[in-house]
Amino acid sequence: xxxxxxxxxxxxxxxxxxxxxxxxxxxxxxxxxxxxxxxxxxxxxxxxxxxxxxxxxxxxxxxxxxxxxxxxxxxxxxxxxxxxxxxxxxxxxxxxxxxxxxxxxxxxxxxxxxxxxxxxxxxxxxxxxxxxxxxxxxxxxxxxxxxxxxxxxxxxxxxxxxxxxxxxxxxxxxxxxxxxxxxxxxxxxxxxxxxxxxxxxxxxxxxxxxxxxxxxxxxxxxxxxxxxxxxxxxx
Ligand SMILES: C[S@@+](CC[C@H](N)C(=O)[O-])C[C@H]1O[C@@H](n2cnc3c(N)ncnc32)[C@H](O)[C@@H]1O
Numbered sequence: 306x307x308x309x310x311x312x313x314x315x316x317x318x319x320x321x322x323x324x325x326x327x328x329x330x331x332x333x334x335x336x337x338x339x340x341x342x343x344x345x346x347x348x349x350x351x352x353x354x355x356x357x358x359x360x361x362x363x364x365x366x367x368x369x370x371x372x373x374x375x376x377x378x379x380x381x382x383x384x385x386x387x388x389x390x391x392x393x394x395x396x397x398x399x400x401x402x403x404x405x406x407x408x409x410x411x412x413x414x415x416x417x418x419x420x421x422x423x424x425x426x427x428x429x430x431x432x433x434x435x436x437x438x439x440x441x442x443x444x445x446x447x448x449x450x451x452x453x454x455x456x457x458x459x460x461x462x463x464x465x466x467x468x469x470x471x472x473x474x475x476x477x478x479x480x481x482x483x484x485x486x487x488x489x490x491x492x493x494x495x496x497x498x499x500x501x502x503x504x505x506x507x508x509x510x511x512x513x514x515x516x517x518x519x520x521x522x523x524x525x526x527x528x529x530x531x532x533x534x535x536x537x538x539x540x
Contacts, residue, residue, distance in 0.1 A: 370525035376406055378523045383410055386537055388484055390453035397459030401427030407455050408434050441471035449480045461490040461499050472510045485514060485538040488522055492531050504534055514538035
């Protein structure tokens with residue numbers, strides 16, 4: 306057996322490095338588990354966790370990448386369709402991750418979020434936006450209140466028993482020339498809190514609107530699945 310001090314040092318360095326890899330892998334697994342559990346802790350809402358987001362990215366670099374890709378695409382769609390609003394509404398705004406980017410293209414922007422914990426965050430961070438705690442299918446707004454309505458990964462969490470009513474509620478609060486922009490999961494099996502619906506089924510459900518385009522949602526390249534579609538509807 307070679308027990309020279311140099312060999313012993315190499316051996317212990319190898320063991321140390323393996324141990325470090327093991328700790329890192331364990332930490333990653335734990336952070337995934339923590340993220341995945343959090344939506345259940347939020348009761349019935351599938352929602353964003355403060356500092357991360359449920360069932361989503363596992364660390365800050367991935368979160369930053371997701372944010373970069375999603376916001377770039379949102380800005381591109383807004384610019385391509387020349388979207389600007391007098392009064393706009395984002396339904397299911399979470400802690401306001403996407404909200405200010407929509408608000409930039411509107412004279413008067415509203416965010417609706419039933420989860421008061423995350424809504425309080427957005428209220429503090431974006432005081433120029435009006436926040437309410439409504440919840441689909443019941444919005445406390447008069448009919449034809451908004452010329453732009455956005456849902457970003459929200460309708461996919463509304464159960465089959467409430468989805469048509471929720472879409473009719475969106476139609477009720479929109480003006481005659483409104484744009485509705487939705488970004489939702491479209492493929493895969495239904496889970497305990499997510500119901501992917503095809504573009505075709507959204508097209509049918511938004512009976513008062515015409516689907517003018519749809520694009521695959523772009524997220525970080527390490528995301529393992531299809532991330533859904535952005536759909537643009539006009540009256
Ligand atoms: C996956 S999060 C998306 C949050 C935000 N749109 C974003 O992209 O950062 C889904 C959000 O929809 C909200 N939500 C769930 N059911 C809702 C309902 N029936 N009406 C309005 N919002 C709802 C949740 O509380 C949660 O904040």
